[in-house]
Amino acid sequence: MDITVNGRSWQVDDTVADSPLLWVLRDELGLVGTKFGCGVGTCGACTIHVDGKAVRSCQTTPADVAGQDVTTIEGLAGTAPNANLHPVQQAWIDHSVPQCGYCQAGQIMSAAALLAENPAPSDRDIDRDMSGNLCRCGTYARIRSAIKQAARNISPSANQDAS
């Protein structure tokens, strides 16, 4: 069967159609930016976009995403060579968010999906939307700041919650 990942069509073996998409991405397609953290959808490390929405790839199969656009952290900035980083990725660097870095691909994918839907999230919106993405290093305060900066950079005119 075919799946579309980061704007490219990939052929995957029918035998893995019902396997976790996470392992297909990592082991078959070599896209290892999407991380394994729990396998049951409780940590958020494996977050990807399916048609722009944040989805846990450990709870999704290739069959589930047939005909839809899958984006992983490797494709978030776009597929053009030398594409600029996505504003969320840039904000993560500017705010020096990562410590160990393991959960951060999932955090970034969730944050990018949040901003696509809500261009000016409040602290409360961020807390509600990002609570499923765990970070053991405790980088959360910087994640909040980075999301707000990214929001400003994506839509400078958006009415920002000052809190």
Next chain:
Amino acid sequence: MTHSLSRRTFLARSGWTATGLTIAATVSGCSLVPALPSRNELAETDAFTWLQLKPDGVFLFCSPRQEIGQGISSTLKLVIARELGVELKQVEVIAPDTSIIAQAKSTVGSESIKDFLEPVTEISQIMSGTLRARAALHFGTQPADVAFTGKEFVSGNGSRLSLSELAAGAPILLDPSEAPTATKPLQPKPTNHLPSSLPTDRIADIVTGAPLFAGDIQLPGLVHGAFIRPSQLGAALSKASFDAIPQDQILAHYFDGERAGLVALTQTTLVEALDLVEATWEIKEPASQDAINTSLALVEPLGELEHIVLETAGKPSGQADIDLSISIPFAAHAAIEPRAAVARWSESSGPTLEIWTGTQDAFYVRSHIAKYFGLSEEEVVVYSQRVGGGFGGRTLCTVELEAALLAKEAGRPVKVQWSRPDEFQEGFHRPPSRHRIRARANKDGALTDWSHGFKSGHVIFTSAAMPPWMQALTSFASDPGTARGAKVPYVAKRAEVAFSDVRMPVKTGPWRGLGAAPNNFAIETAIDQLASNKGLDPLTFRLANLPAEHERLSTCLEKVAKNAEWQGRSATDRSARGIACGIYKGVTYVAVIADVDIDRETGTFQVTRLTCTHDCGRVINPDQVRAQIEGNLIWGLGMVKSEELSVEQGRLSADYLGDYQIPTIADTPAISIELIEPENAAPVGAGEAAIVASGAAIANAVAAFTGQPTTELPIRL
């Protein structure tokens, strides 16, 4: 200035001789190496293996320190770039590779800056002198007549030589036998072109998903392996049958009488096949929380506790003003990266066995595996990968041996990726502890009597780290990990602190801060209660009872009070404020004020602000020190708010992260941190200091609200 990197000066400077493990080896009368992680001394020539100039003109820093999220790679990179007078992009860092660098001790205990700043600085200066001397030779002039622009050398007559031209096609390594004398920096300091602070190394790769971790390793022919696990703690495997697994589903199976594992082409088929292994387990004595609780029950008198931490001439006496018992549970590291390792055996030239893993001690992994397979240490190479959260949890050899066993059986490279239940059930945990503190103060607010007894599971001499015969040998030694932070920083005329370490039916070991997190939590909870009991402000009471030698802690307290506008322990009908402080490993000072909102109806609380002052001496990379403090503050929050493991039905109570609750972004308060840098104070650790105060500050705020001190973690309102 000449540099002689003598063994003695290195050791004296770095304190690399005295460690708890050396003591253990002496006490038990046998060598524990390699049964315990490596804590070797640094030899004279070790640092010479850390730095080289590659043919492309980029410096390669082969770090002796693992990158576990503490930001040490970028911090040491900054130090090297400053010393060499080059741009950051001209320095590349790789994590410990046992085939390149001399044996380095475990990345534990917040020691990387304290112990490695000087040798890394010196080896950079030696590299600088070596290159200048070589350039001078090339120009036919004297080193003093050679200038360096950051990219190339320039002679007096204007001839130029780039770094890659100097290397001339081969890496320039440092040879201790050609001890260089010229150590003037390549470019005068300060190097204004460099930033004052750096984020973690490889941050661009992190945000774009480039391969960095052990699980990301891809090799030709790589397949997947896993071991079956018991459903009960301490169960022994007696029989395993693989007959129920369809032949084409697996590539190999393994059974050695003690463990059984499988190798399959994909992770998915592997997990399905694991369910089909028919195993017989024998359980001698099921673990139970009741038995653990009984073993931790404190008995009178304190003299029954075998390890004395502090004892004054006069014993605490008289009627205690407070008599506080505190119960602290098991806690998990819960790193988001479950352990993973890749192993590859080779019959051709080169190393016999290669291991890729995220570990806090690559040399221990090498040593353990070499011993297991009867190989020489040179035949095993460990390539360290970035660790997806260490916190003390990656100090042993577990998944690496599993990958090596299965790769040997399968005859091809194998990756073993632990599951989340493996992490909880097969990993090790912070031991539980029970504390009893009795204390007295006089009418002037001076602490007069302090008595702290506690029982805890082991931290260093644990069942996770050593076989039963060796545990028996260490039974008489005081576990230095359990004891950490137990010595009360306040002065009492009569004081005694003593503990017993108790064998647990659960694997235990180092967890961020080791014993210091629970021990100082107990101390700071008690001191707050004593102040309250005496009707005194907890800040004033602390300051009044700290000795002059802890002036830096007093400064932290005074500054945190100023920053948070402290006006006394306070509570309204929905919010409260608390304070706590502590000293980590005798060198790092921290104070925290917590603001907490409390909902009486739902019995929940939310920390709204943590204000922290932190003195770890001179700060080399402020951004990464702040990051470590932020993480510590959150760990303290988790410790008092939600984190708890227990034994239920013979196994640990959590299999997934929902069962064991670490803080989320919604739990995260506003954080403000002031770094205090006393003049001429040596740089020390920041990786596990603030945790000793943040939990207690939060608990003391809750206590100000309820009127009752915390007696059990996590806090239940």
